[in-house]
Amino acid sequence: MTTLQSAVRRRRAVAAAGAVSAGLLVLSACDKPTAMATVTVGSDSVSSEATCGGEGKALTTEALNKCLQDKDIDEIEVDPLETVRFGVDPEIADNSWTILLNGQPLVDPMKNNTYQSIPGSVFFNAQYGAQGDSTLVSIKEGGENEATGLWSFRLKKDEG
Numbered sequence: 001m002t003t004l005q006s007a008v009r010r011r012r013a014v015a016a017a018g019a020v021s022a023g024l025l026v027l028s029a030c031d032k033p034t035a036m037a038t039v040t041v042g043s044d045s046v047s048s049e050a051t052c053g054g055e056g057k058a059l060t061t062e063a064l065n066k067c068l069q070d071k072d073i074d075e076i077e078v079d080p081l082e083t084v085r086f087g088v089d090p091e092i093a094d095n096s097w098t099i100l101l102n103g104q105p106l107v108d109p110m111k112n113n114t115y116q117s118i119p120g121s122v123f124f125n126a127q128y129g130a131q132g133d134s135t136l137v138s139i140k141e142g143g144e145n146e147a148t149g150l151w152s153f154r155l156k157k158d159e160g
Contacts, residue, residue: 035089037139037151039074041082041120046074046153054141054149056095067150068103068138077158080121084155087115092141095148100138102129109144123155133157 034054038047052067053059059067078084088097098109099116106128110116122128123135134156141149 034149035091035141037089037092038087039076039137039153039155040085040087041076041078044076046076048074048151048153050141050149051138051152052150053147054151056148058142059147059150064147064150065103068100068136068152070152073136073152073154075154075156078120078123078155079158080119080124082120083117084120084123085115085117086139088139088141088151090114092139092149095141096143097139097141100140102131102136103138104129105140106137124157133159 034050036047036049038045051070051073052063086099093110093112093114096109096111099106099118101123106118106122107116122130123137124130124133134154137153137155139151140147141151
């Protein structure tokens with residue numbers, strides 16, 4: 001093998017190693033997706049990554065309140081006679097979670113449970129703080145006095 005061929009191969013190896021390193025650097029800069037939460041009504045469902053947080057760090061009260069005001073959230077129609085089912089990834093369940101109705105706890109916090117069912121009529125009942133034909137429902141990750149993530153959905157009353 002000539003010195004020229006050897007030098008060309010060395011340059012190719014260095015270039016390949018550089019390309020692999022650059023690719024790994026770009027991938028490491030990507031955000032890891034947060035855990036998913038899902039709301040299911042009948043055969044329809046909607047899933048979402050965290051609206052806020054979801055990375056294990058506590059959210060401030062200010063950040064949590066701002067997140068509850070977010071308008072860009074997924075919607076699902078709910079027949080009040082149907083059951084609304086909530087599902088969370090196991091990593092959310094491991095940290096404890098609760099369902100909020102218009103920012104207020106609807107159920108006691110759950111831990112190690114990835115599933116909860118609630119009658120659809122609850123989400124449009126003034127007794128539970130609902131107003132009108134649309135309700136903000138959030139899944140809050142964390143204990144009673146701490147929130148580390150929030151997944152929000154808008155439930156719209158199905159008049160059909």
